[in-house]
Structures are given as C-alpha cells and as structure tokens.
Amino acid sequence: MKFTSAPPRRSPWLGVLVGAAVLALIGGAWWSRSGGEAGGLGQTFPNQGQEHIAVGAQHPAYNSFPATSGPHYVQPQPWGTFVYEIAPETLVHNLEHGGVVIQYNPSLLKGDVGKLEDIQRRFPNKTVVAPNSQLKVPLALTAWRRLYTLDTLDEAKIVEFIERYKNRAPERFPD
Secondary structure, three states: OOOOOOOOOOOHHHHHHHHHHHHHHHHHHHHHHOOOOOOOOOEEOOOOOOOEEOOOOOOOOOOOOOOOOOOEEOOOOOOEEOOOOOOHHHHHHHHHOOOEEEEEOOOOOOOOHHHHHHHHHHOOOOEEEEEOOOOOOOEEEEEOOEEEEEOOOOHHHHHHHHHHHOOOOOOOOOO
16 A cells, blocks of 8 residues: 655745735835835826937927926036026936926016025026926926926925935936
8 A cells, every 4th residue: 555645735925925025016116106205295207218309309298297207408408597498308308317497487476586596506506497488387396207386485395395306317417
C-alpha cells in the first residue's frame, strides 16, 4: 500500500501580501498623477508633454487655462515682472524649468500690482508676473501641471503656492 501525503498547504498570507503590493502600486500611481499630495492648492492637470515648437506653430489645445504643461517655444520668458501679455507657449517653458507664473486680469484685480512685484522680487529666479486680459478671475498662478486661482490678492497664499510648487517640474534649474 502506497501512502501519498496531502499537498502542502499554502499560507493565505502570500495572497494577502501580493494583493497589498498590487494595491500599493495602483495607489502610488494614482497619487503621483494627482499631484502627489492631499490638500494641495488649486487643481492638478494631466501632463501634456514638453515638446518644443517653432514660434507660431499650431499645436493641440492646452487642457487648462492658463496652460500648465504642453508644447512650448524654445525660448522661455526672462524671470521678472512685465506690463505686457506673454504668449502661453513662452510661459509654459518657464513652468518646465520649475518656475511659477502669476498672471492677473488688470480690469478685475482690485489689489495693488506693486504687491505682486514685491513677491516676484522674493523669488527672482523662479517667477514671472504678467497681465492676462483673458482671465475670468483676478489672479491665476501656474506651476507645472498646477493651476490656482484667486479672487483677491492674498500674499500669504501666493507665497505658499510658490514655495510649494516651484522646482517641481521636469527640468529644474537652480534658484
């Protein structure tokens, strides 16, 4: 008479560990696509890439207004404060370099533009301030894949946005 032993019993813990690992990978992917933080300022938008295009070239529409990623001109805007509107294709390049762009609608902003200039001077190598008459709100702050709008000039919130999102982009340049 031949005796056979029962097949070895598998521990249920292996299945639990594999399941937990899969959930962690899925959760991590979601977390990174959503901006990687809870309670962030503003909205996060999907990455539209970093393609360099010729000035005036046609490209797909941006998925946010103002733009937060996507096709852009080869030359970024110099850091600073400007009194004229700047093409989004130029400003996206600044975002790609880890910068923050502060745009305001001159007819809607009730605060002092001088305060925006003061903020820009605090972050001279990472910020651009410029008007944008197409804004439906007084202020819009953009960083790579991030948009935050404000109905009033709130210096603390603007500084918080800059400190939180500067240098969080595909190409990082020293401040």
